[in-house]
Amino acid sequence: MKIDRGDWLKIPNLLSYFRVLLIPVFSYIYLTAITIEDYMIAAGILFISGLTDALDGYIARHFDQGTQLGKLIDPVADKLTQLAVATMLFIKWPIVMYLLLLFIIKEFSIFLMSYLLFKKRKIIDGAKWFGKIGTIVFYSCMFILVIMPEMSERNIIALILLTSIFQVIAFIGYINLFFSMHKQVQ
Known part of the structure; x- marks a missing residue:
């Protein structure tokens, strides 16, 4: 993978760096939140x-600012953010542990599958529709959990279950894609 010097400062990549920098800010504000306003600030972040x-992807595609570095840093920023949010929610609500474990298993497996394909000079080029839907559902449900700190346990379980279902669908989609691509290179 060749990374040009100018790629580091392209707008989509700067937005990805910004997202990584927001992770400790979100985590601190969420962990120290006391009032509903504090939780609103965390949800705002x-x-x-x-x-x-969404903006970095739009700019990369529509203004020809996509880079090899961006293909690496954007998903890393996404996964680190998702991991941080799920971890913070787990600290508040231990029931989130099941979603957190599912997320870790899914992402580690996808990383491993991508690595095996990469060794055979194949790559999964970008997120697929099932992965994007899983991510949208994940962020939506996690946002609701962050902004509504007094939610009932029944509703928390419902959101975790909904998120988990879409994570499993995405995981199955990537497993099928991996095996399909793996067969092509044998």
Whole structure:
């Protein structure tokens, strides 16, 4: 993978760096939140992170600012943000542990599958529709959990279950894609 010097400062990549920088800010504000306003600020940071994620992809595609570095840093920023949010929610609500474990298993497996394909000079080029839907559902449900700190346990479980279902669908989609691509290179 060749990374040009100018790629570091392209707008989509700067937005990805910004998202990574928001992670400790979100984590601190969420962990120290006491009032509903504090939780609203944490949710606002999460919203800004999601908005910059959508914006960096739009700018990369529509203004020819896509880079090899961006193909690496954007998903890393996404996964680190998702991991941080799920971890912070787990600290508040231990029931989130099941979603956090599912997320870790899914992402580690996808990383491993991508590495095996990379060794055979194949790559999964960008997120697929099932992965994007899983991410949208993940962020939506996590946003609701962040902004509504007094939610009932039944509703928390419902959101975790909904998110988990879409994570499993995405995981199955990537497993099928991996095996399909793996067969092509044998």
